[in-house]
Amino acid sequence: MSVTAAKGFTAAGIAAGIKENGNPDLALVVNNGPRLAAAGVFTSNRVKAAPVLWSEQVLKGGLVSAVVLNSGGANACTGPQGFQDTHATAEKAAEVLGHNAGEVAVCSTGLIGVRLPMDRLLPGIEKAAEALSAHGGEKAAIAIKTTDTVHKTAVAEGDGWVVGGMAKGAGMLAPGLATMLVVLTTDADVDGAVLDRALRDATRTTFDRIDSDGCMSTNDTVLLLASGASGVAPDEAEFAEAVRTVCADLARQLIGDAEGASKDIRIEVVGAATEDDAVEVGRTIARNNLLKCAVHGEDPNWGRVLSAIGTTSAVFDPDRLNVAINGVWVCKNGSVGEDRDLVDMRYREVRITADLAAGDASAVVWTNDLTADYVHENSAYSS
C-alpha cells in the first residue's frame, strides 16, 4: 500500500541505471492535491548531503508537490557540483510534471563521496513520470532499497482518511535519524502546522529511538505529505496517533532488517528522574559494543549494562540499579539478582529493562546485536 494508500498520490519505482547491478534505483512520489501541504525532519548531522540541504529549503516553503528519491548514491560530500546535481534533479522533475522546482523535494541514499550519474538519473525521471500510478507505492518502496533485504511499508486507517508510508534503511541507524529515507502520505485534510506537529512528535519517539550501530547519516530525511483528497479533516490527536503508528511500524521494520543483525534488542529504561535521562541511558546501553556482542552470544551479561549506565549523567544511585533481561531480574540493587541461567535468549527479540529507581519517567530505545556479519558487510561494502 505504501505511499499510494492515501488518495491523491501517485508513485513509481524504476531502474534508471544508477546502480550498476540494474536493480530499481529511482522513485517518484507525486501529490496530486488538492492540497500540497508538507512537513519534514532531517538528519542532525552537520555534514549534510546536497539533497538534504535542498529539501530543507523546499520544506521552508511548506509545499511539496513531488519527491524524487534515488538509491545507488548519497550525493553527500560532493561539493558545489553535488548541490547542482540535486538542483538539476528537482528542475527536471518540475519540467516533466509541470510543477514548480521549489516544491520538489529530493532524497538520495548510497555511497558517500561519489557524484551521481546525472546522464542516467535525468532520463530516469522521465521514465518514472511515465510510470506514475495510483498503485505504484510498492515499486517506489523497492526502488529506494540499498542493503535492505526487504522493502518497508506501513498504513494506518482513520475514519475516511489514511496515513501510509515507505522507508529504507539498514545501516547507519542512529538517533538524529538513520541512513533512512521515509516518505509518508495522507489524504487527510490537514494543514502544514498540523503535519509538522504530528511528524515531530512521532519521530521523536520512533525513528529517533532506534540506534542500530550508533552511526548517524548525512542523508536522513522523513517527509509527510498531505493531499487533502479525502475531504475529511480528522481530529488532530487522532491524526497524530495514526502518524505515530505508521512511524513506529516502519522504525520496527528498520531494526528488524539492520545489517548483519541476528537480534533486535528492546531497551526499556524505567524509574528515571526525567524522560531525557531515560533516553540518554537507553541510547548509551544501545551503543555498548560489548553488550551487543554478549546479546549476540545469548549471554545475559548485566555487568555490561551497569558499566554502560555508569557512563551517563542520569540521576541514579549505583546501589539501587536493577536490570532485567527477558523478564528475569538478573541485577538487583546494583548487585547479583536472580539466577542468570533462567534467562532464555534464543529468540530474535531480546528485552532489556533498566530500572534507575530514581523517578517515574521511562523510554524505549531499540538496537541490534553486534555480529561478525555486521563486520563483514561493512568492511566489504564501501557505503
Added chain:
Amino acid sequence: MSVTAAKGFTAAGIAAGIKENGNPDLALVVNNGPRLAAAGVFTSNRVKAAPVLWSEQVLKGGLVSAVVLNSGGANACTGPQGFQDTHATAEKAAEVLGHNAGEVAVCSTGLIGVRLPMDRLLPGIEKAAEALSAHGGEKAAIAIKTTDTVHKTAVAEGDGWVVGGMAKGAGMLAPGLATMLVVLTTDADVDGAVLDRALRDATRTTFDRIDSDGCMSTNDTVLLLASGASGVAPDEAEFAEAVRTVCADLARQLIGDAEGASKDIRIEVVGAATEDDAVEVGRTIARNNLLKCAVHGEDPNWGRVLSAIGTTSAVFDPDRLNVAINGVWVCKNGSVGEDRDLVDMRYREVRITADLAAGDASAVVWTNDLTADYVHENSAYSS
C-alpha cells in the same frame, strides 16, 4: 623490568587459584621506602568496583605501601559483601607485610558481578608475600593478565633514577580509563604533589586517549608509587616527561593487544579551534563502528570519517574539512580529494588525519578496527 626496575620495590606474581585454569592471578607490589608517596587516577565510570572505591580512599591519605592486584574477577557490582572482600584483602596484606591496611591499595580485573573466592585469595596473599623479590616485576605483570595475549611493561631512565611500570588491558578500553590496571613505580625522591601532577598530566594525553571499543570499565586504576630509594630529586619537568613516556609506551602496547583487533588506528585531529574540540572529534571518529569495519576491510572510506565529524559540536565548516588516510588526502574541502586507490592499508598501523581547518590545536586518539574476532571473543567470553 616492570615495577621492580626502580630501587626500593619488590614484587611477586603467583597463581592463587582464582582463575579456574590455574594461570597466575595474584600480584603484589611493595614499596620498601624510604618514601611511601603515591598518586592515583581512577575510572570516571559512576558504577565503580569495590577495589576502586577502596583505593580512592587509600590514595586520599597520600601513602601507599603495597598494592594487591588480582585477575580472574573484577569484584564489581558485588554490593556491600564485595567491599568487605576488598577490605579483607587489604587487611590480610597489611597483616602479612606488617603494614597499615589504610596504605594498601587493591585492584581487581575480570568478570563483573561475581564475588571473589576469598578462601583462595587470602592464602594467595601469604604465598605472594613469600615470593616477593626485587626481580618480581615480570611475574607481577604476568599475573594481572586477563584476555591479554602478552604482558606489558615499560621503563624510562633518568639521571640516577628510574620510572617503570606494568599494565593489563585488552577490552573495554575507552577514555575515562579502560579495563586497565597500571602500576608505575619510581625511585626518584619526589613527593605526592609532584607525583599527582605528573600522573594526571601523563594519563590525560595517553591512557585517556586510547579508545579500543568505546566501553568504559568499572575497575580502571593507574597508580604511581615513589620509594625515594635513589636519593635523587629530579627536575620536575624531566620527571613528568619520564612518566609520560612510560604511560605512552604502555598505552600503545594496550592498543596493540586489543581484543580481536587486526589494525591499530592512529587518529590525529589537526586544525582544531581548541584541544577539547580535537579530542572530541578524535574520540567520535574512534567510536564509529562503520569506519572501524571499513579499516578492517582496508577500505579508505573517508565518507564515514566525515559523517562522524558531523555529529560533534566542534568548530568547523563542512566545506573546509580535509581527511588523509595513510598520508593520502582522500578528502579535500569536504569533497573528493586524491585518488583513494593510492592509499595502502596493508599494514597493522593505519593513520587517519582529520583537518578541521578551524585553528591550530591538535590531538591524537588511538583505536582499533572492528573485527569478527572481536565479536567472537566478546560474545563467547562473559566479562
